[in-house]
Amino acid sequence: MDKKLSRIAVLCTFPFPEGLAATVRIISYLKGIKALGVDTDVFIYRPTDLQNKGKSKYGPSGIYQGINYFYPRTRTYSKYKILRGLGRYYYWGVTCYNIWRENKIKKIDFLLISNDFLDILFIFTYWAKLLKIKTIFIADEYPQPIRVYLKQDIPQWKKCFYHFILKRQDSFIFMTENINTFYNFSLQKPYHILPTITDTSRFEGILKQPQAKKYICYMGNMELSKDNVDNIIRAFSFVADKYPDIDFYLYGAPSEKDLSFIQKVIVDCHMKKRVFIKGRVDSSEVPQILKNAYLLVSSQPNTRRAEGGFPTKLGEYMATGVPALLTDVGEIKKYVQDGVQVYIVKPEDPEAYAQKLDYLFSHYEEALKVARYAQVYLHDNFDYGVVSKKMYDFLSNRL
Incomplete structure (x- = not known):
């Protein structure tokens, strides 16, 4: 037996x-x-x-x-x-x-x-x-x-x-x-x-709530060696005047050193009235915050560290039905394609990132279709039930 x-x-x-x-x-x-x-x-x-x-x-x-x-x-x-x-x-x-x-x-x-x-x-x-x-x-x-x-x-x-x-x-x-x-x-x-696993049940029944102002959202720990959010801030500053109805919210708790650097970038880019550091939030609040966003963003530098990892936030972003923009690092393109499930841009290039932001803001209906397909794709491939069953089979074969 x-x-x-x-x-x-x-x-x-x-x-x-x-x-x-x-x-x-x-x-x-x-x-x-x-x-x-x-x-x-x-x-x-x-x-x-x-x-x-x-x-x-x-x-x-x-x-x-x-x-x-x-x-x-x-x-x-x-x-x-x-x-x-x-x-x-x-x-x-x-x-x-x-x-x-x-x-x-x-x-x-x-x-x-x-x-x-x-x-x-x-x-x-x-x-x-x-x-x-x-x-x-x-x-x-x-x-x-x-x-x-x-x-x-x-x-x-x-x-x-x-x-x-x-x-x-x-x-x-x-x-x-x-x-x-x-x-x-x-x-x-x-x-x-x-590579990535998402408990999609956390996002079920979460409805988009009316917002006083649209916002693009970054969610993470804001550790600059891993997530160079300064790249996104600089990119947003290039297009912010064109889209005055959109702000940028950053959620996370960076170290004092990283926080000081991020605040300086915000000031240098004249974005104090458009970019807001919201701090860390309870994990139970994350699905609603992401769902309410106009666009979900992430940025990683092209480092050896990024080469080995895979952003967990990608799955959470895809679960929301909100368009997502990430940088092309590591093995992301093994699992998702630019313009199919998410949008992907060259890393460490704020001008390229800004161009992609501009495109998404001006082609938002197209971006929503991509985001809705991402939800289906995530559920079929990276939902916790699907991924856990593969892990279960692997472990069972090692008994």
Whole structure:
């Protein structure tokens, strides 16, 4: 009799169940797998909440949309740096205990390690092996220093450590083929590509609300090394006078350094009365904000980091029926085409971006037809149910 997938868990450091793109992805594929009769868990190996940001409405453990989640006793980490440093080892130990306890209650078939820090990979890979749990490394970006410092590669010693640890993995799940080539070239282990996934149910029944003024919308974390929103601001400034009835709203919480730079760009472009930084919003508010927009925009620089990733926001944009404009980086064109599902423009070229904005504003009915087709295309190819079933089949074949 063939074995049946019974329980899978994810280990990560992302806030749960509220967070940004990574959290949304985890919820989407676990929700889909849960619907197929599999128990699902998330182990967060350290606190994620800041003391001065207000208390989360969620506890340190619980159930969210059928997904069990476990923090190491607390969601909130200490305001003292030395205590955070010492506490990490305690939190790792508690997380190991949580995994052991849950595995004892009911066997965990797979632990998906959604983290590329070498110490975390090493500790939890070998802990899972002791518990006879299969591990899968799941990654959606290149590691540091490519991801953080925009380097072209990582040091050789780091490659050696990755090779040593990753050859102990059962298999891999990657966002792009480029990421697979980077991590899996010499190992040649079984892998699964999960480019984007969208919980389309979040957007069902969301109706466009009347707005005092039309707005184009960016939604993300505004981390400039990943999303160069300054490119969009400059582009918008070229056409803003031609379309005085449209403003630009940016949603996200950039670092102080990035925020200062963005504010300077707004001032330099004389856009203080047309471009507005709205800050971070609750994930439950995202569908309505996107749906109300006149145009959804994104911009990524042509970097090694962008080459490896895939914008999660693309799926959310397509789910709304609102026209979307993105830059041509990474593997986007493997999945969508310019003028068919979305609109795509050359990266790091504000004039080209401005020309595309002008075209969309002046051919808006055409853009709406493209956006409506995008909804259908997304539902057929990247809805959480469709993507999760493929992931379920991959995992089932690894039992």
